[in-house]
Amino acid sequence: MTRSFLNNVILFIVLLSCIITVTQSIKVAVLATGGPEDLGFNYQVNQAKVNAEKALNLREVYYFSDIPIPESKEFIYNLCESGYNLIIVSTLDYLSGAREAAKAYPNVQFLLRGSGATSSNIQSVTYNFISANYVTGYFAGLMTKSKIIGYVTPGPPASSNYAAHAFYVGAKNSNPDIESMYFYSTGSWLNPEISAGAANSLLSDYGVDVIGQTQDDMSVQIEAVDRGYIGIGTNGFNQKEVFGDKIALSYVLDWTSVFVDLIQKNIDHPDGNYTKTNYYGDWDNSFLTYTHSRSLDPQVKSILDEIILNFTAVPKAMAPFFCNDYNKYTFSATYLTGAELNCISQARFQNMSDPYPGMTWLGNYTIPITLKEVPKTFTRAFTATSGALILLALILEAVIYINKDKPIIRSASPIFCILIIMGGIIVYASIILWTVSPTTATCNARYWLVSIGFTTLIGSMVVKNFRIWLIFDNPELKTIKITNYQLFPWVAGLLVINALLVAIITASGDLKMVEVMGIDDLTKYQYMQVCKMNNSGAIALYILLAYFALLLLVGVFVSWKIRIVDIAEFNESKPIANTLYAISFSLFVIVSLVVSPQYYLDQQMILCIAGLFMATAALGILFVPKLYGLATRGSSTEQLFSMKKSSIASSRSSASKNSSNPDSGDSGKSSHNPHNYYKKSTNNVLAEFTDESISDQEDESNDLPIENTNSNRV
Numbered sequence: 120m121t122r123s124f125l126n127n128v129i130l131f132i133v134l135l136s137c138i139i140t141v142t143q144s145i146k147v148a149v150l151a152t153g154g155p156e157d158l159g160f161n162y163q164v165n166q167a168k169v170n171a172e173k174a175l176n177l178r179e180v181y182y183f184s185d186i187p188i189p190e191s192k193e194f195i196y197n198l199c200e201s202g203y204n205l206i207i208v209s210t211l212d213y214l215s216g217a218r219e220a221a222k223a224y225p226n227v228q229f230l231l232r233g234s235g236a237t238s239s240n241i242q243s244v245t246y247n248f249i250s251a252n253y254v255t256g257y258f259a260g261l262m263t264k265s266k267i268i269g270y271v272t273p274g275p276p277a278s279s280n281y282a283a284h285a286f287y288v289g290a291k292n293s294n295p296d297i298e299s300m301y302f303y304s305t306g307s308w309l310n311p312e313i314s315a316g317a318a319n320s321l322l323s324d325y326g327v328d329v330i331g332q333t334q335d336d337m338s339v340q341i342e343a344v345d346r347g348y349i350g351i352g353t354n355g356f357n358q359k360e361v362f363g364d365k366i367a368l369s370y371v372l373d374w375t376s377v378f379v380d381l382i383q384k385n386i387d388h389p390d391g392n393y394t395k396t397n398y399y400g401d402w403d404n405s406f407l408t409y410t411h412s413r414s415l416d417p418q419v420k421s422i423l424d425e426i427i428l429n430f431t432a433v434p435k436a437m438a439p440f441f442c443n444d445y446n447k448y449t450f451s452a453t454y455l456t457g458a459e460l461n462c463i464s465q466a467r468f469q470n471m472s473d474p475y476p477g478m479t480w481l482g483n484y485t486i487p488i489t490l491k492e493v494p495k496t497f498t499r500a501f502t503a504t505s506g507a508l509i510l511l512a513l514i515l516e517a518v519i520y521i522n523k524d525k526p527i528i529r530s531a532s533p534i535f536c537i538l539i540i541m542g543g544i545i546v547y548a549s550i551i552l553w554t555v556s557p558t559t560a561t562c563n564a565r566y567w568l569v570s571i572g573f574t575t576l577i578g579s580m581v582v583k584n585f586r587i588w589l590i591f592d593n594p595e596l597k598t599i600k601i602t603n604y605q606l607f608p609w610v611a612g613l614l615v616i617n618a619l620l621v622a623i624i625t626a627s628g629d630l631k632m633v634e635v636m637g638i639d640d641l642t643k644y645q646y647m648q649v650c651k652m653n654n655s656g657a658i659a660l661y662i663l664l665a666y667f668a669l670l671l672l673v674g675v676f677v678s679w680k681i682r683i684v685d686i687a688e689f690n691e692s693k694p695i696a697n698t699l700y701a702i703s704f705s706l707f708v709i710v711s712l713v714v715s716p717q718y719y720l721d722q723q724m725i726l727c728i729a730g731l732f733m734a735t736a737a738l739g740i741l742f743v744p745k746l747y748g749l750a751t752r753g754s755s756t757e758q759l760f761s762m763k764k765s766s767i768a769s770s771r772s773s774a775s776k777n778s779s780n781p782d783s784g785d786s787g788k789s790s791h792n793p794h795n796y797y798k799k800s801t802n803n804v805l806a807e808f809t810d811e812s813i814s815d816q817e818d819e820s821n822d823l824p825i826e827n828t829n830s831n832r833v
């Protein structure tokens with residue numbers, strides 16, 4: 120659509136300029152499949168246009184390209200309508216439209232690509248492609264050291280393989296020792312991935328050291344040159360200008376003389392009354408030439424010049440490419456002409472696809488589909504980080520265990536601390552699984568571990584503080600005994616719910632590793648392994664997420680409830696709140712990032728970073744202050760132990776009067792709290808709480824760690 124619009128715009132501009140310069144005697148259109156930037160066929164066509172403009176001092180020669188084939192007929196009709204005298208169609212693609220236009224507009228002259236017969240207003244142009252391939256093959260025969268050569272051709276149905284045959288005959292004629300020639304077809308004129316892959320295969324799997332090609336681009340030769348082999352320019356452009364001396368030989372098509380001659384005739388005879396020609400580019404006119412690298416052996420050059428000169432010595436039908444001994448193995452005697460020469464006709468030659476003896480057709484080259492692994496750096500970075508964090512967590516476990524009798528740890532229920540850290544370790548371990556190449560087993564293990572880890576971490580935290588809440592938020596302040604053993608079933612229950620949901624994901628969610636193509640920045644020939652689940656799995660996953668959200672909500676509620684607890688060791692409301700904020704914040708970021716379109720790998724990375732962050736933030740916020748307390752207040756504990764509970768209680772009451780103190784922290788908050796009965800009876804409550812939480816140490820229950828910001832100030 121846009122293209123045809125563009126064409127219309129171009130046409131409009133052309134029409135406008137036509138009206139302005141009516142005095143111009145000739146107006147020429149050059150039609151090509153692509154722009155001149157291909158450094159190949161179209162570049163050469165445009166170069167001829169530019170040269171002709173210069174030579175004949177023309178002002179109205181226009182180059183049109185990228186016309187969609189179905190629109191080409193209409194396009195050419197439009198050109199005819201808008202006063203063009205000469206239309207040059209350099210590609211076979213627009214041929215049928217051009218032929219119809221030529222019939223409809225007999226006063227417009229046409230030069231068409233191909234070898235069709237002339238008519239009153241049609242001439243044609245083609246060049247000796249077979250000979251060009253014969254010469255490059257001859258050159259390959261002189262250059263090969265392995266005696267094995269290769270070729271890359273579009274192959275049927277795009278074209279028959281005759282260019283490969285011409286190349287082979289040339290090579291054999293120059294070097295009878297050539298053992299074999301392998302050739303691939305690519306199925307098209309232009310598919311750099313396929314043709315480069317074919318060249319790569321020829322060079323590495325078949326011992327080929329010189330490759331010929333029929334492809335629009337230079338991908339085959341670039342592959343050869345990159346590996347230190349010689350390159351041959353085979354698309355009509357002087358490839359030396361791009362690749363320098365790495366291209367040992369290029370055949371060059373120069374359309375200039377044809378363009379100049381044709382346009383000159385049309386200027387001289389605007390009525391088109393002149394003898395029509397079928398232009399044929401060959402070595403004996405300036406159309407087909409070759410360039411070579413500076414390092415080319417002069418002897419090789421003189422041999423090439425000699426065979427090119429020798430072409431002129433025999434009629435074309437007797438040319439060495441049409442007349443060779445391989446024909447008698449390929450064709451029945453009735454097709455062979457030229458006495459003992461074993462010649463075949465050009466039409467028969469150009470129709471050939473089956474290889475000559477000594478040639479091996481390897482068929483269509485197909486690029487093997489390869490697995491794109493998870494990047495090693497990704498796996499390594501996360502494994503190293505998770506490993507280091509696991510180590511730190513284990514050290515933390517040890518520190519907690521060793522100091523389990525220190526008041527600051529005791530009041531925080533060491534057994535739950537150990538559980539919380541265990542949860543963190545499980546999360547870290549799951550992150551490692553999340554970054555390695557997935558299998559169905561690790562896909563499942565990922566979900567099991569990460570969810571069990573977080574349930575253990577958050578669940579223990581919530582249950583532990585639930586106990587604090589129950590003990591403190593107790594209007595009658597009667598003695599409540601809640602032991603660890605009474606609490607474990609709650610944690611276990613949370614884990615069971617978690618396990619059920621993941622079991623659904625695993626079982627009916629059909630969570631497994633699948634191989635997918637066409638995602639991320641995969642090429643057409645790569646696939647990736649990802650974990651996939653079906654819809655019921657996704658629903659179970661959403662329920663699992665909702666379950667986590669609920670757990671977090673309960674956690675927030677409990678931490679809000681225990682904010683009034685006046686003893687810092689028990690009042691973990693702030694760290695818990697901070698932990699939950701950190702997790703909720705991460706969840707928001709994750710959800711928005713994961714929901715928006717993402718590369719799969721980026722998504723995994725976001726999830727892994729978020730997992731590490733959430734677990735580490737939780738452990739850090741909860742335990743760094745405790746470690747700090749252990750390190751700095753270890754000596755002051757004795758003094759605290761010896762403090763009379765009553766004096767602490769009274770100090771707390773006095774502190775609550777100084778509620779304007781900006782440093783009062785948690786206790787400051789509590790001082791706003793109307794529930795003064797906490798303060799009055801803290802003494803009582805503490806004794807009960809500690810008795811139960813550290814149930815096996817009845818005798819120490821009186822030496823409670825009572826410590827908060829206010830009591831420190833006393």
Ligand SMILES: *[C@@H]1O[C@H](CO)[C@@H](O)[C@H](O)[C@H]1NC(C)=O
Pocket residue numbers: 274275276304305306307482483
């Ligand atoms: C090669 O590929 C082309 C285009 O994809 C196809 O039409 C042709 O049949 C293939 N030839 C062989 C021998 O597989």
Ligand SMILES: *[C@@H]1O[C@H](CO)[C@@H](O)[C@H](O)[C@H]1NC(C)=O
Pocket residue numbers: 392393
């Ligand atoms: C074309 O030119 C030739 C000789 O120059 C002349 O004999 C012939 O009549 C011309 N034909 C037309 C149609 O003008």
Ligand SMILES: *[C@@H]1O[C@H](CO)[C@@H](O)[C@H](O)[C@H]1NC(C)=O
Pocket residue numbers: 422425426429
């Ligand atoms: C060129 O032709 C001559 C005469 O037929 C022959 O002797 C010579 O070998 C040919 N040169 C090559 C390179 O084929």
Ligand SMILES: *[C@@H]1O[C@H](CO)[C@@H](O)[C@H](O)[C@H]1NC(C)=O
Pocket residue numbers: 466467470471472
């Ligand atoms: C071209 O070759 C095919 C088989 O490869 C054959 O069927 C067809 O008749 C040939 N055409 C000509 C013009 O020789």
